[in-house]
Amino acid sequence: MLEVINAVCGYGGVTALQGISFEVKAGQLVALIGANGAGKSTTLRAISGLVPLRAGALRFDNEVLTGARPPRILKSGIAHCPEGRRVFPHMTVEENLDMGAYLRSDRSEVAADRDRIYGEFPRLAERRKQAAGTLSGGEQQMLAIGRALMSRPRLVMFDEPSLGLAPNIVERTFAIIRRIRDTGTTVLLVEQNAFAALDMCDHAYLLEGGRIVLSGTGAELIANPHVRKAYLGA
Amino acid sequence: MGELFQHLINTLVLGGTYALLGIGLTLIFGIMNVVNFTHGILYTFGAYVMFIVVQKFELNFFVALPLSIASGWALGALVELTLLRPLRGSDIDTTMLVMIGAWIAMQSATLWVWGGVAKSVPTPFPDAPLEIGPVSVSWLRLFVLVAAGALIVLTYILINRTRLGSAMRATFQDQDTAALMGVNVNLIYTSTFALGSSLAAAAGALLGPVYVVYPAMGDLAAVKAFAIVILGGLGNITGAVIGGFILALAEELGAGYISSGYRDAMGFLIIIAVLIFRPTGLFPRAERVG
Numbered sequence: 001m002l003e004v005i006n007a008v009c010g011y012g013g014v015t016a017l018q019g020i021s022f023e024v025k026a027g028q029l030v031a032l033i034g035a036n037g038a039g040k041s042t043t044l045r046a047i048s049g050l051v052p053l054r055a056g057a058l059r060f061d062n063e064v065l066t067g068a069r070p071p072r073i074l075k076s077g078i079a080h081c082p083e084g085r086r087v088f089p090h091m092t093v094e095e096n097l098d099m100g101a102y103l104r105s106d107r108s109e110v111a112a113d114r115d116r117i118y119g120e121f122p123r124l125a126e127r128r129k130q131a132a133g134t135l136s137g138g139e140q141q142m143l144a145i146g147r148a149l150m151s152r153p154r155l156v157m158f159d160e161p162s163l164g165l166a167p168n169i170v171e172r173t174f175a176i177i178r179r180i181r182d183t184g185t186t187v188l189l190v191e192q193n194a195f196a197a198l199d200m201c202d203h204a205y206l207l208e209g210g211r212i213v214l215s216g217t218g219a220e221l222i223a224n225p226h227v228r229k230a231y232l233g234a
Numbered sequence: 235m236g237e238l239f240q241h242l243i244n245t246l247v248l249g250g251t252y253a254l255l256g257i258g259l260t261l262i263f264g265i266m267n268v269v270n271f272t273h274g275i276l277y278t279f280g281a282y283v284m285f286i287v288v289q290k291f292e293l294n295f296f297v298a299l300p301l302s303i304a305s306g307w308a309l310g311a312l313v314e315l316t317l318l319r320p321l322r323g324s325d326i327d328t329t330m331l332v333m334i335g336a337w338i339a340m341q342s343a344t345l346w347v348w349g350g351v352a353k354s355v356p357t358p359f360p361d362a363p364l365e366i367g368p369v370s371v372s373w374l375r376l377f378v379l380v381a382a383g384a385l386i387v388l389t390y391i392l393i394n395r396t397r398l399g400s401a402m403r404a405t406f407q408d409q410d411t412a413a414l415m416g417v418n419v420n421l422i423y424t425s426t427f428a429l430g431s432s433l434a435a436a437a438g439a440l441l442g443p444v445y446v447v448y449p450a451m452g453d454l455a456a457v458k459a460f461a462i463v464i465l466g467g468l469g470n471i472t473g474a475v476i477g478g479f480i481l482a483l484a485e486e487l488g489a490g491y492i493s494s495g496y497r498d499a500m501g502f503l504i505i506i507a508v509l510i511f512r513p514t515g516l517f518p519r520a521e522r523v524g
Contacts (some may be wrong), residue, residue, distance in 0.1 A: 048413075049413075050410055050414070052415060067385065069413075069418075070413040070414055070416070071413070071417070071418055072417040074415070075416065079414075080414045082410070082411055086408055086410075086411040088403070088404050088407045088408055088411070088412075089406065089407060090407055091400070091404065095400060097406050098400065099400060099412070099415045099417075100415060102400075102401065102415045102417060103415075103416035104418045142406075147415075151415075151416070165498055169422070170326075183429060
């Protein structure tokens with residue numbers, strides 16, 4: 001479904017991705033794990049078009065998206081739920097959700113999708129007129145997820161969804177992400193919590209220093225001695 | 235007592251246009267972070283377009299006003315596309331220098347094209363003022379007040395109730411995330427600068443006929459706009475409206491009860507006082523746009 005081919009990119013003089021290739025198959029939950037600074041976030045930002053590729057290619061369902069700007073990426077069906085939630089703090093919960101549907105023109109369908117998200121997250125419904133900046137971290141994460149789904153993506157990318165959340169909220173967030181996969185939306189997950197990510201994914205890639213050094217099913221990576229030692233603390 | 239009412243009605247007329255100037259600048263300076271020295275020129279430009287359309291093309295005053303606002307939008311868009319877009323991401327000093335250059339160039343162009351002689355814009359309003367008890371107000375000023383009020387409300391609706399407005403607010407709260415929502419961020423920068431510029435042009439188009447039109451008329455207007463933005467808090471539209479009326483009140487009362495020579499000093503006094511006592515503006519906690 002999504003193919004990243006030899007992607008190179010960086011900021012200024014620093015090369016963050018040294019030519020990575022990987023694939024996300026339709027219907028799967030694919031995890032990208034690695035240490036801080038390994039290039040996980042950069043990979044997602046490159047796919048979204050926020051960071052330009054210096055070399056390499058990007059293909060989504062046979063559509064070449066190399067060099068495309070973020071609006072075109074979103075339009076082709078890839079949504080990106082960014083690290084740190086990044087809700088629009090001075091806009092209401094409802095306005096945030098509507099921003100997720102910014103490119104859609106089917107207003108009644110958008111309203112129906114919004115109601116579905118309110119059904120899923122009743123807390124958001126209670127706070128729909130409240131500024132998003134006043135929500136708790138967990139509520140903001142639900143809002144960020146809901147907002148990403150409002151574009152009706154075929155692939156959603158989550159960047160560190162568990163970051164800074166209380167353990168029970170982390171559990172809940174992972175359950176939601178599994179359910180998104182189970183309802184047919186493909187997921188690309190970037191996560192520092194390696195065990196949780198490997199445990200729930202269908203396929204995983206390990207990034208080190210801007211290179212993919214390992215790939216396999218979640219179970220294979222969990223069993224790998226290097227992964228166990230460096231990332232699972234076993 | 236009658237004198238006070240007269241000052242208050244004058245405050246409303248002046249304050250409405252000051253609010254337009256202030257909203258325009260708070261969008262550009264407060265939100266886009268561009269120290270916009272062309273704001274005064276856009277004010278001048280709006281007044282000249284008014285003059286030309288009414289005088290040279292002999293078109294109706296009420297047709298000239300929207301044309302003037304639209305021209306301000308177009309000129310603002312042009313400035314953003316040619317001068318600011320190539321500088322996106324550079325520091326505030328660089329854009330400030332470029333905007334000073336643009337200010338000097340555009341003001342000189344005004345002088346070159348239209349000469350330095352002050353012009354007056356003919357208006358369709360009767361000469362006799364409207365008298366309400368001890369207060370008298372010209373029909374033209376009354377129109378300025380109503381038009382400014384309408385434009386303030388329209389701007390408020392545009393920013394808070396439309397798709398473009400949502401995209402603007404999202405962009406200036408979090409540019410990358412707005413892009414991830416599908417917002418064309420470059421287009422939003424251009425639109426915001428154009429909107430701010432069109433409001434400056436609107437203020438000039440409304441006040442030009444009240445006074446006279448000349449190339450340097452925008453210099454003082456620009457200083458006042460900065461005073462209003464500092465008073466109201468950067469990026470705060472409601473603050474800019476209130477700030478506009480406060481400045482107008484200070485000017486009216488200063489001119490009426492102290493000395494008319496102090497009228498234009500009020501803006502500077504307000505900047506100094508606010509920077510000393512409330513450096514974040516009078517309404518820092520009020521809702522910001524971005």
